[in-house]
Amino acid sequence: MSMIRPFDPTDILRFNNVNSDAWTATYHNGYYASYTAQWPDFCVAVEGAFDPSIKAYMIAKHEPPAPDPQHHGHLTALSIAPEYRSLGLARTLMNLLESLSGSNPRISNHNHIPEDEHDHSNCGGHHDHHPHAHGDEAEVEVDSEGSQEGNIDGVDAWFVDLFVRCNNKRAIEMYEKMGYSVYRRVVDYYHGMEGIGSTRDELDGFDMRKSMPKDSTKRYVRFNGKDILVSPDQVWA
Numbered sequence: 001m002s003m004i005r006p007f008d009p010t011d012i013l014r015f016n017n018v019n020s021d022a023w024t025a026t027y028h029n030g031y032y033a034s035y036t037a038q039w040p041d042f043c044v045a046v047e048g049a050f051d052p053s054i055k056a057y058m059i060a061k062h063e064p065p066a067p068d069p070q071h072h073g074h075l076t077a078l079s080i081a082p083e084y085r086s087l088g089l090a091r092t093l094m095n096l097l098e099s100l101s102g103s104n105p106r107i108s109n110h111n112h113i114p115e116d117e118h119d120h121s122n123c124g125g126h127h128d129h130h131p132h133a134h135g136d137e138a139e140v141e142v143d144s145e146g147s148q149e150g151n152i153d154g155v156d157a158w159f160v161d162l163f164v165r166c167n168n169k170r171a172i173e174m175y176e177k178m179g180y181s182v183y184r185r186v187v188d189y190y191h192g193m194e195g196i197g198s199t200r201d202e203l204d205g206f207d208m209r210k211s212m213p214k215d216s217t218k219r220y221v222r223f224n225g226k227d228i229l230v231s232p233d234q235v236w237a
């Protein structure tokens with residue numbers, strides 16, 4: 001059995017098993033503390049019930065504050081320890097983010113993932129502008145299919161977005177399966193964060209988006225996003 005609970009800033013002292021992955025960025029310590037202070041309910045860790053090591057975590061936020069027309073949920077980091085992949089954890093954490101970002105989350109106290117779920121079987125980057133405070137902590141109840149039940153309102157944002165290296169095929173395919181599509185390609189988004197190499201696809205990032213229910217006309221997504229090239233400056237503008 002594993003538990004999803006709020007990310008604690010001290011989790012960074014024991015998440016090396018998750019972060020020693022070429023696709024996962026490790027930020028400075030204050031970065032995680034800042035997120036947990038401002039968006040505690042958007043930052044969660046998965047921990048074994050009987051084994052205190054970190055199995056997975058999600059760092060996320062929503063910005064700029066509503067009623068700004070760009071108000072959106074943003075996935076900054078999502079990483080699953082290698083031995084815990086393909087068990088539905090990423091799906092579960094993304095469901096949580098979408099519940100918190102959308103208008104109809106289904107959230108309640110305490111989240112437990114049955115052990116047999118395990119047996120059968122970073123995303124963000126520099127996107128760190130518009131800091132602001134938000135929200136109460138929340139834990140989620142997740143059933144065996146990864147859906148959540150409960151009664152805490154979401155922030156009713158227009159969309160959820162994330163950045164992913166253009167050559168992170170597994171993650172891109174996973175997000176597409178979850179309903180995300182490329183909104184634009186940010187050239188050199190990962191400049192200075194080479195890590196896994198420096199080919200064009202390693203340095204560029206796809207900005208992927210999924211409309212939330214509030215965006216009923218789908219005006220925040222586009223279908224030719226891979227052809228839209230922008231610079232990082234245009235993203236921060």
Ligand SMILES: CC(C)(COP(=O)(O)OP(=O)(O)OC[C@H]1O[C@@H](n2cnc3c(N)ncnc32)[C@H](O)[C@@H]1OP(=O)(O)O)[C@@H](O)C(=O)NCCC(=O)NCCS
Nearest residue numbers: 023079080085086087088089090091122123164170173174
């Ligand atoms: C990418 C990553 C987060 C996936 O986590 P995971 O826990 O293995 O994913 P899940 O088991 O929850 O799978 C989620 C969905 O994606 C699908 N999926 C997983 N890998 C896939 C692949 N290579 N191709 C297509 N679909 C895939 C699964 O089938 C599942 O769909 P379903 O819920 O309909 O069955 C994980 O491999 C990881 O941590 N990678 C390193 C860090 C990273 O790249 N993070 C993303 C940066 S933006």
